[in-house]
Structures are given as structure tokens and as C-alpha cells.
Amino acid sequence: xSNKVVPSIYRAVIDDVIASxxxxxxxxxxxxxxxxxxxxxxxxxxxxxxxxxxxxxxPAAPHHPYPTLPNANYGISYVPPSPAQSRVKNEPPNTGVxxxxxxxxxxxxxxxxxxxxxxxxxANTLPxxxxxxxxxxxxxxxxxxxxxxxxxxxxxxxxxxxxxxxSLPQPAARGNPKAGAEDAxxxxxxxNSDLDDSDTENEEENExxxxxxxxxxxxxxxxxxxxxxxxxxxxxxxxxxxxxxYLFQRCTGEFEW
Amino acid sequence: MASAYYEFYRGSSIGMALTDSLDELITSGAITxxxxxxVLQQFDKSLADTMVKQVxxxxxxxxxxxxxxxxxxxxxxxxxxxxFKMEQNEVILTPRIKIIACKNGDxxxxxxx
Numbered sequence: 001x002s003n004k005v006v007p008s009i010y011r012a013v014i015d016d017v018i019a020s021x022x023x024x025x026x027x028x029x030x031x032x033x034x035x036x037x038x039x040x041x042x043x044x045x046x047x048x049x050x051x052x053x054x055x056x057x058x059p060a061a062p063h064h065p066y067p068t069l070p071n072a073n074y075g076i077s078y079v080p081p082s083p084a085q086s087r088v089k090n091e092p093p094n095t096g097v098x099x100x101x102x103x104x105x106x107x108x109x110x111x112x113x114x115x116x117x118x119x120x121x122x123a124n125t126l127p128x129x130x131x132x133x134x135x136x137x138x139x140x141x142x143x144x145x146x147x148x149x150x151x152x153x154x155x156x157x158x159x160x161x162x163x164x165x166x167s168l169p170q171p172a173a174r175g176n177p178k179a180g181a182e183d184a185x186x187x188x189x190x191x192n193s194d195l196d197d198s199d200t201e202n203e204e205e206n207e208x209x210x211x212x213x214x215x216x217x218x219x220x221x222x223x224x225x226x227x228x229x230x231x232x233x234x235x236x237x238x239x240x241x242x243x244x245x246y247l248f249q250r251c252t253g254e255f256e257w
Numbered sequence: 258m259a260s261a262y263y264e265f266y267r268g269s270s271i272g273m274a275l276t277d278s279l280d281e282l283i284t285s286g287a288i289t290x291x292x293x294x295x296v297l298q299q300f301d302k303s304l305a306d307t308m309v310k311q312v313x314x315x316x317x318x319x320x321x322x323x324x325x326x327x328x329x330x331x332x333x334x335x336x337x338x339x340x341f342k343m344e345q346n347e348v349i350l351t352p353r354i355k356i357i358a359c360k361n362g363d364x365x366x367x368x369x370x
Binding site: 002005008009010012013014016017020021024025028030034037038041042045046049051214215216217218219220221223230232234235236238239240241242245246247248249250251252253254255256257 | 263265266268269270271274275277278279281282287288289291292295296299300302303304305306307308309311312313314315316317318319320321322325327332334336341343344349351353354355356357358359360361
């Protein structure tokens with residue numbers, strides 16, 4: 001099965017990159033332990049993404065599914081990280097986070113959050129928490145203008161973590177609902193305009209967010225169409241769907257438009 | 258021939274894990290962006306070579322083609338109600354999946370050799 005092969009392929013890629021890039025590190029005068037750090041960071045991120053069932057580094061690990069690691073109390077059930085990997089997890093959230101990896105970052109960012117409001121974190125679908133994460137942001141500004149201020153205080157903390165991650169996809173029309181609401185207040189039609197705004201905003205976000213959740217990277221050998229019937233031959237693909245990765249050498253696609 | 262390898266696999270799970278790791282190392286000052294670029298180029302090459310050498314799985318995909326687009330030799334398909342039929346009758350269903358496919362050209366093949 002193509003998901004079973006993922007760990008060995010990914011390990012082979014990581015090992016090959018690390019081995020092949022060593023001369024460049026020497027050339028740049030970068031110490032070898034930085035290269036090891038890169039490797040351990042990379043491996044731990046791949047494992048934490050849970051795109052496949054990676055074998056834990058220690059064979060004893062499966063017998064202790066709940067090790068007394070500092071982050072074990074978050075209720076996250078990914079593969080127990082090795083000591084080298086838990087070191088990585090204590091580091092601050094990095095920049096350049098893809099939506100799929102917002103989950104991983106969200107884990108690190110959990111302590112400052114007001115409450116344990118991510119019950120879906122351990123779900124198989126990685127992008128799900130990312131979309132959860134996004135919701136308070138889009139609703140917040142719109143609601144904060146025309147609702148009473150008490151609700152504001154409740155909503156206030158939710159957008160905060162997001163601003164701490166400038167690299168995350170920010171809602172494009174973030175300032176617009178506010179402006180729209182102010183205009184609408186003058187017109188006493190706040191509800192309608194706000195609904196319109198948030199509707200279009202959500203649609204745009206779904207358009208942007210969903211392709212990231214289920215995606216295939218591949219090459220094509222042949223794409224043909226007869227009327228509305230499409231046939232294509234795809235090669236060397238990486239499928240990411242339902243939080244899992246699958247690989248194929250060749251994929252025959254048949255679609256109806 | 259490093260430039261003959263596609264960069265778009267960097268958007269995959271393993272590629273994003275690498276770019277995130279590199280970002281952290283750049284932010285902490287451990288490596289320069291130039292070295293990170295070299296690592297990414299090596300990743301493009303290693304991934305393509307490993308995929309060609311080691312991945313043998315074949316699959317079929319059926320579904321409703323919602324959107325298709327060909328731009329600069331890159332096909333983009335958005336397939337709804339997609340079902341991947343893997344080997345050993347494993348079937349994976351997804352309501353919506355985006356396919357990004359770069360051309361599998363002779364230039365790329367030559368670069369892999």
C-alpha cells in the first residue's frame with residue numbers, strides 16, 4: 001500500500017539530502033551539529049505531521065504510549081518523540097508556516113491560550129484545527145463592532161495567537177468588516193451588511209484553505225479530453241488527503257467534467 | 258543540473274517540514290538563506306530521484322472534474338468526489354482534492370539521469 005511505503009521513502013529522502021548537503025555545510029563553514037539539528041528538526045516535523053505511521057526511533061517506545069514528556073498533557077496522541085525531538089518542540093513557533101502545519105505550531109502555542117479549546121487536535125484530519133483556528137478571526141472583527149462590548153472581551157483573546165503567526169494566511173478582508181460595520185451602523189443595517197461580508201469572506205477562505213487540505217503534487221505524462229470525459233496519466237505523485245500521505249509512480253485519472 | 262528539478266514538491270508534507278526547519282535555523286542565525294536554498298535544491302533532486310527509484314505503486318483516480326486549468330505547462334485539476342484506487346483494493350475517498358501536475362518532460366528526465 002502506498003501509505004505504508006511513505007516512512008521509508010521519506011527517511012530515504014531525508015538521509016539522502018543530509019548526506020549530499022554535508023559538503024555545502026562545510027563549504028559555508030557551518031558546524032556539523034547544525035546539520036544534525038536540521039535533520040532532527042526535519043524528522044520530528046515529518047513525524048509530528050502524522051502523514052504516515054513512522055516507526056519510533058526506539059523499539060521500546062510502542063510499549064509506553066504515554067511517556068512522561070512535558071507536552072504529554074496536551075492530549076496529543078502522535079508518535080512519542082525521542083528526547084532529541086522533544087527539545088525541538090520547546091522552541092518558539094517558527095515563521096513560514098503552511099496551513100497544514102499550523103497544527104504543529106498551534107500545539108506549541110497552546111499554553112498562552114485561554115482554555116483547552118482544541119479537542120480536535122488529535123483528529124486524523126490535520127487541516128481541521130487550522131480551520132478552527134481561523135474561525136474566531138473572521139467572526140471577531142465583524143461581531144465586535146455591532147455586538148455589545150461584553151462579547152468583545154470573550155472574543156478578544158482568540159485572534160491574539162493568530163497575530164503571533166504573521167506567516168499564516170491572514171484573512172484578506174480583515175479590515176473590511178470593521179469599516180463595513182461602521183458604515184452600516186450609520187445606516188442602521190448592520191446585520192445585513194455584516195452577513196454579506198462574512199459570507200463572501202468565508203467562501204474566499206474555503207477556496208483558499210481547502211486546496212491545501214487535500215492536494216496532489218505530481219507530473220503529467222498525458223492529458224486528453226473527449227467532450228466532457230477527461231483522461232490523464234500522472235506520474236511521481238505525492239497525495240495528501242485526510243491528513244495522510246500516499247505516493248504513486250503512476251496514476252490513471254478519469255474524470256467527468 | 259539542479260535547475261532541472263521541479264521545486265513544487267516543496268509544498269508537500271515533507272517539503273514543508275524541511276522549509277519550516279530551515280526557517281527556524283535561519284531565524285536563529287545558525288545558517289544563511291543561501292545555504293538553505295542549497296538544501297532545498299538538494300531536496301528537489303533527492304526527492305525526485307528517490308521517487309523514481311523507490312516508488313512503484315500504481316493507482317487510478319476517478320471523480321468529477323470541477324475545475325481544470327493549464328497555465329505555463331502546469332495542469333491544475335480540482336476533482337470532487339474523488340476516489341483513489343490503490344493496489345490491493347485499497348480505496349481512498351475525498352470530497353475534494355486539488356491536483357497540481359507539472360510536465361513530465363524529456364528535459365526533466367534527462368536531468369534525473
